[in-house]
Amino acid sequence: MTPDEIQGLVVEQYADHVNPYLAKLMNFAGFGVEVRGEGCEIIDQEGRRFLDCLGGYGVFSLGHRHPYVVDAVKRQLDEMPMSGKVFFNPVMGALAAKLAEISPEGLEFTFFSNSGAEAVEAALKFAKGATGRSKIISTEGSYHGKTLGALSTTGREKYRKAFYPLMPGPEFVPFGDFDAMAHAVDDQTAAVIIEPIQGEGGIHLAPEGYLTHIRNLCDKHGALMIADEVQTGMGRTGKMFGCDHEGVCPDLMPLAKALGGGVMPIGATMGTAAVWEKIYSINPLAHTSTFGGNPLACAAGLAAIEVIENEGLAHQAEVRGELLINELKKVQAKHTDLISEVRGRGLMIGVEFAMDEVGELAMAQMTKRGLIAAYTLNNPRVIRFEPPLIISEEQIQFAAQTFDEAVSEVEEVLGALV
Ligand SMILES: Cc1ncc(COP(=O)(O)O)c(C=O)c1O
Numbered sequence: 001m002t003p004d005e006i007q008g009l010v011v012e013q014y015a016d017h018v019n020p021y022l023a024k025l026m027n028f029a030g031f032g033v034e035v036r037g038e039g040c041e042i043i044d045q046e047g048r049r050f051l052d053c054l055g056g057y058g059v060f061s062l063g064h065r066h067p068y069v070v071d072a073v074k075r076q077l078d079e080m081p082m083s084g085k086v087f088f089n090p091v092m093g094a095l096a097a098k099l100a101e102i103s104p105e106g107l108e109f110t111f112f113s114n115s116g117a118e119a120v121e122a123a124l125k126f127a128k129g130a131t132g133r134s135k136i137i138s139t140e141g142s143y144h145g146k147t148l149g150a151l152s153t154t155g156r157e158k159y160r161k162a163f164y165p166l167m168p169g170p171e172f173v174p175f176g177d178f179d180a181m182a183h184a185v186d187d188q189t190a191a192v193i194i195e196p197i198q199g200e201g202g203i204h205l206a207p208e209g210y211l212t213h214i215r216n217l218c219d220k221h222g223a224l225m226i227a228d229e230v231q232t233g234m235g236r237t238g239k240m241f242g243c244d245h246e247g248v249c250p251d252l253m254p255l256a257k258a259l260g261g262g263v264m265p266i267g268a269t270m271g272t273a274a275v276w277e278k279i280y281s282i283n284p285l286a287h288t289s290t291f292g293g294n295p296l297a298c299a300a301g302l303a304a305i306e307v308i309e310n311e312g313l314a315h316q317a318e319v320r321g322e323l324l325i326n327e328l329k330k331v332q333a334k335h336t337d338l339i340s341e342v343r344g345r346g347l348m349i350g351v352e353f354a355m356d357e358v359g360e361l362a363m364a365q366m367t368k369r370g371l372i373a374a375y376t377l378n379n380p381r382v383i384r385f386e387p388p389l390i391i392s393e394e395q396i397q398f399a400a401q402t403f404d405e406a407v408s409e410v411e412e413v414l415g416a417l418v
Contacts, residue, residue: 003045006033011026014026029364030368032044032046032048037060037262038065039063039064040387042064048370050370050371051370051371051372051387052372052388053371053385053386053387054372054374054385054386055387055388056257056262057199057231058230059260060258061258061313061388062258062261062307062389063388064262066261066262066303066304066390068303068307069263069304071303072303073299073300075299076091079295080295081294081295082296089298091295091299091302092112092293092295092298095112095268095301096110096112098305099270099301099305102240102305102309103240103270104244104247104253105249106249107253107270107271108271108276109272109273109275109276110270110271111126111269111292113267113269114267114289114291114292115267116256117144117147117150117267118267118292119254119255119267119268120144120147120149120150120153120228120269121147121149122269124149124152126224126252126269126271126275126278126279127191127226127275128169129279131191131222131223131224133223135170135188135189135190136153136169136171136189136190136192137181137191137192138154138173139172139173139195139198139201140172140175141155141201141378141379142154142156142175142193142194142198143200143201143378144195144230146159148163148167149167151163152166152169153167153170155172155175155201155378156378158378175198175201175204176207178209181210182213185217185221185223186221187221190223191218191223191225191251192223192224192225193226194225194227194228195227195228195229196229197231197344197348199231199376200378201376201378202376202378202379202381202382203344203382205343208246209246211227211245211246214248215248215250218251224275225248226251226253227242227243227248227250229242229253229254230255230256230257231257231386233255233257233258234255234258234304235258236317236347236348236389237345237346237348238315238318238345238347239314239346240308251272252269252275253269253270254267254268254269255267255269256268258304259301259304259305260304261301261307263300263304264296264299266300266301308389314346314389316389320347321346321349323396324387324396325342325344327396327397327400328342328351329342330400331403331404334404334407335407335408337354338407338410338411339351339352339354340353340354344385347385347386347389349384349386351384351385353381354381355381356380356381358381358407359381359382359383360375360380362383362403362406362407363375366406371402371403373385373399385399387399
């Protein structure tokens with residue numbers, strides 16, 4: 001088949017059998033068909049290479065097909081890919097122990113699932129079960145997933161409104177507002193769910209002391225703190241976990257995305273001994289998942305953590321993140337009318353435009369030039385850069401230069417319109 005025939009076939013299959021409306025949008029944006037991933041690049045059906053600065057929304061911290069993770073998964077494939085679910089699963093045990101070792105002290109246990117939303121669902125359920133309360137405090141603009149429970153705590157009306165009534169209990173306060181949080185948390189509160197950096201909300205960093213404030217409020221009122229590290233975890237922000245920047249230990253911590261090393265899907269909900277006792281001591285099967293903790297995903301998780309530790313990728317995220325932020329700020333200085341802010345921590349970076357439409361136009365121009373980035377789900381004004389933590393300095397220069405060219409092109413088009 002020619003590249004055009006491949007594109008035509010896949011678009012048709014999407015249109016007829018996956019999601020016709022999404023197919024139309026993607027085709028209109030000029031997106032091709034992915035056929036191979038290699039390091040920081042995605043290669044399409046025409047053999048064109050794209051620098052992946054979206055990184056699968058944070059999945060590809062180790063890049064695409066990291067050889068160490070691929071080898072670990074291949075070895076596991078030849079031994080036992082799926083658990084028989086009756087005997088002890090040694091790979092799951094090993095990953096749970098490793099996670100307890102690297103996470104904030106106090107998080108000793110892990111429940112495994114297959115995605116971020118599932119990891120959040122478990123955290124919400126555990127918080128309700130452990131406290132006997134139902135009130136959950138979340139933040140405006142937050143993103144915790146789209147399954148019914150997770151969606152109930154996701155702070156964007158656009159995704160919620162067609163599905164009411166959702167899980168009762170969640171209330172929303174402005175992200176980063178200390179007083180509003182203090183006002184909301186009370187003796188009826190089961191949990192506060194918070195992202196250390198709001199990802200889909202537009203890359204908003206928690207102000208200094210905010211996580212500690214939430215920890216203290218939860219302690220005062222007997223509520224649990226859920227730190228959703230699905231996107232911020234595994235070195236992305238310059239430390240292993242976003243909470244580590246403030247030395248805060250939550251009671252529950254959902255993980256997913258990069259934990260699978262960019263090779264396997266995995267979700268994990270970490271928690272304290274106190275929570276586990278409340279949930280599992282009466283019924284050891286209180287919360288389970290058939291595929292959760294499968295040996296393939298756990299082998300990928302163990303290998304991914306080894307790579308992050310051995311290659312010092314959290315530190316690398318900090319250093320390369322500073323470089324990318326500086327380069328993007330230079331681009332901002334050339335286009336102050338269009339770019340209002342560059343912000344981020346580690347390699348979780350957002351560029352905010354002055355107008356909604358610019359993000360989409362710039363994104364299309366970047367893709368045309370071989371650079372993949374995308375706007376954040378809850379805030380189309382913000383384009384996010386979340387490249388693999390292994391991105392080289394040359395690739396960072398390419399990203400900044402291509403972004404500059406894309407914005408210049410948009411500027412010209414908009415200039416011609418007025
Ligand atoms: C902070 C956060 N929580 C939860 C999720 C949901 O994860 P998933 O898409 O794997 O269900 C996401 C996904 O972007 C996320 O960023």
